[in-house]
Amino acid sequence: MxxxxxxxxxxxxxxxxxxxxxxxxxxxxxxxxxxxxxxxxxxxxxxxxxxxxxxxxxxxxxxxxxxxxxxxxxxxxxxxxxxxxxxxxxxxxxxxxxxxxxxxxxxxxxxxxxxxxxxxxxxxxxxxxxxxxxxxxxxxxxxxxxxxxxxxxxxxxxxxxxxxxxxxxxxxxxxxxxxxxxxxxxxxxxxxxxxxxxxxxxxxxxxxxxxxxxxxxxxxxxxxxxxxxxxxxxxxIDPFTKDQTEKYLNERLPSLKFTDDGFERFYSCTRGIPAYINSLSSILPTDVKCDEELIKEKLLLNVDQIVIMWLYAWGTLSSIEKEIIIFMVENEPVTWALLYNELNYAKSTITKYIDSLLNKGIIEHTFDKKYILSDKMLKTWLEIKYENDGIYPA
Ligand SMILES: Nc1ncnc2c1ncn2[C@@H]1O[C@H](COP(=O)(O)OP(=O)(O)OP(=O)(O)O)[C@@H](O)[C@H]1O
Ligand SMILES: [Mg+2]
Structure with a gap:
């Protein structure tokens, strides 16, 4: 393969x-x-x-x-x-x-x-x-x-x-x-x-x-x-463990090689989610050992390719949902009260869109009733886009 x-x-x-x-x-x-x-x-x-x-x-x-x-x-x-x-x-x-x-x-x-x-x-x-x-x-x-x-x-x-x-x-x-x-x-x-x-x-x-x-x-x-x-x-269904990820890559894509810190970085980027494992490995070179720096660089240059599954999902979100997510990129973990105080919407509106984001699996509760983004790659994508373009994706 x-x-x-x-x-x-x-x-x-x-x-x-x-x-x-x-x-x-x-x-x-x-x-x-x-x-x-x-x-x-x-x-x-x-x-x-x-x-x-x-x-x-x-x-x-x-x-x-x-x-x-x-x-x-x-x-x-x-x-x-x-x-x-x-x-x-x-x-x-x-x-x-x-x-x-x-x-x-x-x-x-x-x-x-x-x-x-x-x-x-x-x-x-x-x-x-x-x-x-x-x-x-x-x-x-x-x-x-x-x-x-x-x-x-x-x-x-x-x-x-x-x-x-x-x-x-x-x-x-x-x-x-x-x-x-x-x-x-x-x-x-x-x-x-x-x-x-x-x-x-x-x-x-x-x-x-x-x-x-x-x-x-x-x-x-x-x-x-x-x-x-x-x-x-x-x-x-849990993501692949570090061991499973290593086995998976060794078995299915043996030409891809890592240094130790390179693999650590690969795993922390993908968190064992197969969609990210597959897309990130597809943009890495197979003629050199990938180290931490190389992975960071490739991710920065090809982030759209890696979050491909989010590009469509992002386009389907309402502007208030996007506003909440972007606020969370910069401020998470956030409480309901913080969102209410900072975003200037009616209480019912905040609650409605938090529910909607929870249902879509985009945000989740922490044990102490705060909200965090479920997918760190989504966060990374938004941060890179902001850094490159000066604005968040519309
Ligand atoms: N067990 C597996 N072995 C190899 N590749 C896998 C495996 N599971 C998932 N993948 C890869 O990850 C990609 C995403 O998987 P899948 O679409 O099943 O995820 P999902 O949980 O249904 O995601 P979503 O919530 O977006 O529908 C697949 O296209 C496939 O390439
Ligand atoms: Mg699915």
Whole structure:
């Protein structure tokens, strides 16, 4: 291998490294579907830590008896210009379930009648499902009956499992789930899913996204008074340790060499986050031993390339969110009161945008109720930009 991928590669197994423990843990919970125990999972972790890659690997490796569907809400969100609606989310879930069963003709033919009957039972007369297309089954029209649509979508996976001897479970991953926070009523949506999962013994949902473990949305879905009330199994995916990082690079990019202090600097820059490990190593020379100075210099010159995953995210933030982040770059750790006193916004505005940044996993609480930036590389990027250009990125 001559370089490491900066996006999720098609050939998963060629590039995927380790995560043996996490895979074992997650699979152990999913494999209970066979015994009619459907666990619901919540997987958190820093941006770029490898949640999506890990789940793609896990879905990819499931035995045939489990069907899987992967839903990326950032795609729905982008298509909707940032106004996520329940209907669009449900439609996307339906589309992906459909894609899964379409791929498997044998299974699909077996379950076709069951699905048709189910549709008739629901009498989705006033629905226009024209842009959903469930293979060659004719769907009635939908207009505005969201409840019927959601009932159909939420019941479908269990019905599919029940209609075939060979299928023992359905695993549905909802990635970037923190975006559900932008629904008009995210709590109602979580309760909806909860109400159906309660009576389904062979469907596991996995929610994942870059959200801090203490974010409001985590409480909403799995907190004491949240829809799942702590019943969701929560895993946090950690960055690679120093040892793992070293092994990873030795194994996958042996041409890259470090002095001792060079490796220390590399690890403290990337903090073991694979997205940064891959992007930083891609701009380092392989014909010399990289030392601390060289890494500092390369980082300074190529910072945009390294924070590539933030360039898009930064563009989607509101001006108040950016103002809070920039204030924190210069002043963190900060208290709520300090933000309120220094930034000149109404109390409710400050609270609203702090919540929003917590939900996006951009800031987090410290144990003493202060706020810090979750990602030091984001901070480094903003500092370098300011130093180079005299202003922060717009
Ligand atoms: N186990 C791994 N082995 C090799 N590379 C990895 C691994 N995990 C992640 N990466 C690399 O890091 C990049 C980021 O991973 P991924 O997109 O899965 O992160 P994420 O946690 O889903 O981030 P986000 O919160 O932004 O969605 C991937 O494109 C991949 O190149
Ligand atoms: Mg991801």
């Amino acid at each position: 001559s370089s490491l991928p900066v996006i999720i590669p098609k050939d998963i197994d060629k590039y995927f490294f380790n995560r043996k423990k996490e895979i074992k843990q997650i699979n152990a919970n999913l494999s209970l579907l066979d015994a009619n125990i459907a666990n619901q999972l919540l997987i958190t972790g820093y941006r770029g830590v490898g949640k999506t890659f890990l789940l793609k690997k896990i879905l990819n490796d499931q035995p045939n008896k489990y069907l899987t569907a992967y839903i990326d809400l950032s795609k729905v969100y982008a298509g909707q210009k940032g106004e996520l609606t329940e209907e669009e989310v449900i439609k996307e879930i339906l589309n992906k379930i459909n894609k899964t069963i379409e791929e498997d003709d044998k299974t699909f033919n077996k379950i076709k009648n069951t699905i048709s009957n189910f549709i008739n039972q629901l009498k989705l007369k006033d629905y226009d499902l024209s842009n959903i297309k469930l293979s060659d089954i004719e769907l009635p029209e939908i207009k505005s009956n969201y409840l019927k649509l959601s009932k159909f979508a939420m019941k479908l996976p269990q019905i599919i499992v029940d209609s075939s001897e060979d299928i023992k479970g359905f695993i549905i991953v909802i990635d970037e789930f923190q975006l559900l926070k932008s629904l008009k009523n995210p709590e109602a949506f979580f309760w909806l899913i909860r109400s159906y999962t309660q009576e389904q013994f062979n469907v596991s949902y996995i929610f994942t996204g870059s959200v801090s473990q203490t974010g409001e949305i985590i409480r909403m879905i799995n907190g004491q008074n949240g829809a799942f009330g702590g019943r969701m199994l929560q895993f946090n």
